[in-house]
Amino acid sequence: MDNLESLVITRRLRVPVDTPHEAAPGWGEVAARQLDAALLSVGFTCSAALLERLSSLPGEEVVDLGARVVSVVRGLVGDHVQHNAYFVDFPRNVPDTLEFWAGMLHEALLDPVAADRLRGPALNLLELPDYGRYQHTYADLLAAHAELVPLAGDRVTVLDLGGSLRDEARELYFSLAGSEVPPAVEDLAALRALAAFCVASGTGHPERVPVRENRAVLNEVRLAAGLPLLVDTVTDVLRLACGLSGGDVTLAVPTRFRSFRRAERRALLRALDAVATPAGLGDVSRLRERWKRLGERLHPHEHPGFPRAARVFEVARGDLRVAGTGSRVEAALAAGRTAEAVELLENAPGALLRRLDHLLRTGSDERAVFEAVERAVTGASGRVLLSLREHMQNRLVPAAGRVFVNRHARAWTAPDLRPPLAGEVLTRVLAVLDAEIVRRLPDPGELVVDPDALDVALPLSAKAVSPGLGMLPRGSLSAVDGELLRFFVHWREARRRTDYDLSALMLDASYGSPEHVSWTNLANGFARYSGDLTEAPAPHGASEFIDIRLAESTRPIVIPQVNVFSGESFDEAAEAFFGYMTRDAAQEGMPFEPRTVRMKSDLRGSGQIALPLVFLRGDDGHWRVKWLHLYLRGYPQFNRVEDNRLTASLLVRSIVERDYLRVRHLVELWRAKGPSTGRHVTYIGFEASAAPPGARVHTPATLHEVIPA
Structure with a gap:
């Protein structure tokens, strides 16, 4: 409870x-x-x-x-842990980088034991007796800092x-x-x-x-309760079997199936038998090995009453050949038979729309493609329509590069080698999509929108966004209030020594002239680093901070990043989270003050470098934050901001320059429906407490509810 x-x-x-x-x-x-x-x-x-x-x-x-x-x-x-800092006076008295290292070496050489450990061809920082470990207690940190003076600009969440x-x-x-x-x-x-x-x-x-993943989770509970299963494809049954085995219902990672009870085997085979139509069998070969492993656990030969279910495993073993729609479409496109591919895809409206860009670039009959699109939009999900809308509006202007992000938020870039699409073609496609989206949008009644929410990106996928305080979808923009920006990372190792490094990459308006603050460069004219910690044992873990005095920044682009230098990755650590605070320049207080935290979220994923967000100074001099939710593969260990600055800058530029579909567009479409006949009120904003009494409230936490079915 x-x-x-x-x-x-x-x-x-x-x-x-x-x-x-x-x-x-x-x-x-x-x-x-x-x-x-x-x-x-x-x-x-x-x-x-x-x-x-x-x-x-x-x-x-x-x-x-x-x-x-x-x-x-x-x-x-993030206030459930003690946030200590390596430099007890941070942000005051951060030493010069060279002086700091010279002092550390001097102290080590005065200690005969430490000096003996340092002998060798290379200097191991972890052998320095005072480096990377707290040299004071949390009580010492408390004594060194004044109490925070609350100001009107501090965060108050209702x-x-x-x-x-x-x-x-x-x-x-x-x-x-x-x-x-x-x-x-x-x-x-x-x-x-x-x-x-x-x-x-x-x-x-x-x-x-x-959503299929949600359906799999509900089916686990429904099966245990003896309720009918929500299944309409063979893959739904595979997802359920993965969930029952404690595996991945998204099917991104193979699952080791457990032994199922006889009642469970019968329920799975009965559900499979009901959906294993000839068309449905075409999906089996895509996950052939997993179906073979599942067949070893379900023993379909023991249940002759489910003959169609048995055919699924015949396809998986290769005893029965069934060509899936995807393979037939690929064969038609490879042979230049675009009309045939379009005809095949009309049976799967979502798949047709996802391939629309490709179809328009094949030089096929545009009229036939548009007619197919006009029929397909009525059968595709609202999320597919909005995703295609976002994709097509970004084809209006040539992109510097393409960014790809997988379901684990792992990102990479590639040159955009696609030929452009004609402006009139794109305009027609956008009009068709907008018309269908407008038709599906429910009557909002009186629509009340917080202007600050207009630049929040529509949540077309939540896979990359770990829930937390103040979280927004990738591509969202929000204002940064305050004169001092401080971001932080906290982690606690689970089984082995783990060293994360908080860093900041600063770039000019053309994403060049890189400058950084990290453990290799403790400060510059407007930024300071709290000091490097190389271990984070229980119970308190470790915290690192970077201060940016925004008014003094000589770079309009600031990219915080967290590098796994050694030890456990983000998904292996006992705890790992990132966030940022804003304060007035004269505001004292501890390095971590919960009243000034604007955003905090867990770090996760298999990447070795986290890029949570980017801070941008506009032409008007005001700072804004754009949400990234990206991870880079990085190296197995020893990741540093200096080594990944080119990759990071290319990725960030791709996200910053991309035109994300935002709340603003949905509001414009709503208002295009004309005067409302409803008497209710729909509110979209950051704070539910600001909504009119009795309104239907949509905050960032519930913004997924405005995506039409």
């Missing part, structure tokens, strides 16, 4: 509260005010409605609930009153399950817990589960 409560608070910024009981006058109110004061210390506050409800509860209940709420929001903002935990869990369950957007791994884990709770408590089931 505590896990579900935590999910609701972090995902919805609402506190689930059941119906109040009779309480002694005053005690609940006092406890509620104490909770609000505790929340303010980490940048949160209770809404008036939440305070009123808490005041009506017994004081003991408020204290217990408050302890859980404070623990959750401290973790959300926690609103929620309904009962049962109702809040059901709403979050239906929102995640019904999303049109492929989920993050954290969303799948949340969905599994929510589905189990909601099925057990009888709160109902979502009518539509369009």
Whole structure:
């Protein structure tokens, strides 16, 4: 139950509260005010409605609930750990880089034991007795810094009153399950817990589960509860088998199947038999080896009542040949039979639209292609329409390069060698897409939009975005308020010594003239590094910071990055997260102050270099942040900002110059529908507390709900 409560608070910024009981006058109110004061210390506050409800509860209940709420929001903002810094006075008294290293070597040479370890052809920094380890306690850091003086610009996030935990869990369950957007791994884990709770408590089931990964997770719970499975393709059954084995339902990584109980085998084979049509068998060969491994566990020969299911494994073994639609399309295109390829793709509208750019470049009959597109748009998902819209609007202007990002947020670039598409062709395609999107958009009633939300990118995929505080989809833009920018990384190693390096790459407006701050260059005229830590043992781990005085920056592009220098990767560490703070220049305080944190999120993925976001100074002199959510492969170890600056700058430029589809475009389409006939209100903004009473609220956490079906 505590896990579900935590999910609701972090995902919805609402506190689930059941119906109040009779309480002694005053005690609940006092406890509620104490909770609000505790929340303010980490940048949160209770809404008036939440305070009123808490005041009506017994004081003991408020204290217990408050302890859980404070623990959750401290973790959300990154305040659940002690953030020490290598240089105790940071950002003051950061030494000159050469003086620092000379001093470290001098101290080491005065120690006979250390001097003996340093003998050899190469200098090992880890052998320096004082390097890379905290030389003071957290209490020493506290004593060296003044208390933060709260200012009006500090972040205050409002926690609103929620309904009962049962109702809040059901709403979050239906929102995640019904999303049109492929989920993050954290969303799948949340969905599994929510589905189990909601099925057990009888709160109902979502009518539509369009995303296959979500469907697989729900099918795990439904199978355990004896409910009908949501299956309409053979791959749905494969995903379910992977989930039941504790494997990857996205099918990105092969799964080692467990032994299934007889009832499970029958259920899987029955579901497979129902969808193994001749057309469906064409999908088997794409994942042939996994089907063969699954067949070894399901023993289809023991169940003669499911003959169509048995054919799936015959195809996987090669005993039965079935040509899939994809292979037939590829063969037609390779032979120059574009009309045949278009005819085949019309049976799969989404696939046709995904190949539209290729079809238009084959020199085929444009009229036939456009006619097929006009028929296909009515059968494709809203996410496919919006994704194609974004792709085509970026074909209007030649790109410096193409950026590719896989489902693990691993990114790479390549020259754009595609021939351009004619302007009139692109204009016609965009008009067809917009017309269909407008037709599908629900009536918003009175539409109220926070202007700051207009530049938030539409969440066409959530795979790369790890949930956290202030997270936005890749390509989103938001303002940076404050004179001092400070970003941070914290990590804690699980089994072996692990060294992460926080660095900053600074570039000019043409993405050249690189400058950096890292462990090899502790400071420049406007940036300072808190010092290098080379290990992060339990229980406290390690933290590193970089300060940027924005008004003094000689570079308009600042790219923070986290490099795995040695040890565990991001997905192996016990904990790893990144974030940034903003402050006024004269504002004192600790290196980490939760009230000034604007964004915090976990680091994950198999890449060795994380590029979370980029800070950009516009022609008006104002700074903005653009969200990247990218990882680079890097080297197995010893990654440094100096070695990856070319790759990083190319990737960042590709993201910065790409025209992402944003809330602004969806609002324009909504308003193109004409006057609304509904009396309700739809609000899109950053804070649910700013919405008009009774409005349908869409914040960044629920923006996936505006993607039309």
